[in-house]
Amino acid sequence: DADVTQTPRNRITKTGKRIMLECSQTKGHDRMYWYRQDPGLGLRLIYYSFDVKDINKGEISDGYSVSRQAQAKFSLSLESAIPNQTALYFCATSDSRNLAGGRNEQFFGPGTRLTVL
Amino acid sequence: GESVGLHLPTLSVQEGDNSIINCAYSNSASDYFIWYKQESGKGPQFIIDIRSNMDKRQGQRVTVLLNKTVKHLSLQIAATQPGDSAVYFCAENIGAGGGADGLTFGKGTHLIIQP
Numbered sequence: 212d213a214d215v216t217q218t219p220r221n222r223i224t225k226t227g228k229r230i231m232l233e234c235s236q237t238k239g240h241d242r243m244y245w246y247r248q249d250p251g252l253g254l255r256l257i258y259y260s261f262d263v264k265d266i267n268k269g270e271i272s273d274g275y276s277v278s279r280q281a282q283a284k285f286s287l288s289l290e291s292a293i294p295n296q297t298a299l300y301f302c303a304t305s306d307s308r309n310l311a312g313g314r315n316e317q318f319f320g321p322g323t324r325l326t327v328l
Numbered sequence: 329g330e331s332v333g334l335h336l337p338t339l340s341v342q343e344g345d346n347s348i349i350n351c352a353y354s355n356s357a358s359d360y361f362i363w364y365k366q367e368s369g370k371g372p373q374f375i376i377d378i379r380s381n382m383d384k385r386q387g388q389r390v391t392v393l394l395n396k397t398v399k400h401l402s403l404q405i406a407a408t409q410p411g412d413s414a415v416y417f418c419a420e421n422i423g424a425g426g427g428a429d430g431l432t433f434g435k436g437t438h439l440i441i442q443p
Contacts, residue, residue, distance in 0.1 A: 215371075244430050251337075253417050253433030254372070269430050301371050314379070315360055315421050317431060319371030 214238045215320035217302050223326045230289040232323050234302030241307050243285035244317060245269075245277060248299040257300075260285055261307065292327040299324055340440040347408050349437045351401040351418035358420040362431065363392060363403045366415045375403070375416075405439075413441045 215236045224230050234243065241262050246254040246269075256269030260279040274296060276288045289296055303317040341347040353361075359380040364372035376387045378394050378401075385392050391404040401418050415438050419431040 246430070246433075251435065253419075253435050254431075255433070256430035259430050267429065270432075303371075314377060315431070316362065316374055316377060318374070319364075321369075321371050 215302060215304055215318055217300075217320040217323050219323060220321065221324045223328065224292055225328050226293055228292050228327075230292050230325065232287045232300055232302075232325070234285045234287070234320060236283055236302075236304045236318075236320075238304055238306070238318060239282075240304035240318070241282060242305045243279065244303040244305070245275075245285065245287045246301045246303065247271065247296075248301060248322075254301060257287065289325075289327075292325075294327045297325060297327045337435070338438045338440065340442055341408055342442050343410060344407055347405045347412070347439060349403045349405075349416050349418075349439065351403075351434050353399050353401060353418070353420050353434075355420065355432075356396075356399065358432075360421040361392070361394060361401050362419045362421070363390075363401075364417045364419060364433075365412075366417065366436070368414075372417060408439075408441050410441050410443070413439060415439070 218233045244259040245257040247257055248254045255271050257271055257275050258269050258277040259267050263279055263282055278286045300323045302320040305315055305317045362377040363375040365375050366372045376390050376392050378385045378392045383394050389406045393402045405412055415436040417433050417436045419433045421431050
């Protein structure tokens with residue numbers, strides 16, 4: 212979805228390096244999410260945020276941190292990258308106003324392919 | 329732990345035929361389900377969703393069926409086209425009417441359309 216952008220799209224780094232992945236959205240959504248996808252597996256939730264400065268851990272938050280300083284931006288950091296963090300990383304957004312209708316549709320960015328050597 | 333999973337990793341169908349992709353879930357508290365389509369090199373794209381108070385929902389060429397008794401979800405695609413080739417994921421959510429958090433995804437089914 213062009214309304215959700217991720218940078219960089221590809222990144223190769225070395226073990227121990229600090230890496231930041233950026234996500235920006237123009238959808239005006241209040242909720243943002245970071246997922247990781249490994250080959251042959253579905254997406255797994257790392258962190259999510261319901262609004263600016265709100266941070267919640269997901270299923271696999273160890274080794275990651277996030278920052279939500281503005282509604283449109285949600286960044287994911289790997290403080291000290293390790294090889295098993297090699298994966299596809301996806302950012303997603305949703306609008307809490309949809310929850311009143313019992314829906315939680317999430318819109319995904321194009322992904323960042325991260326390789327840790 | 330509780331999880332969402334799929335019965336088959338790969339499904340091959342003839343162009344023009346109907347396809348059915350299945351999903352089993354184990355969390356009886358789940359009240360909202362989504363089907364996503366993921367094409368190579370792209371992020372998941374929303375196809376259709378369904379709330380737990382429904383058992384069927386139709387979209388354009390797609391139908392989602394929910395059987396809460398056996399915790400089963402299916403996606404039916406009518407008259408499949410080459411552009412339907414992709415990996416399809418089911419995802420579940422708890423509390424979509426309130427404090428919903430992230431989605432829990434199944435492993436995915438790769439749909440291959442044969443000419």
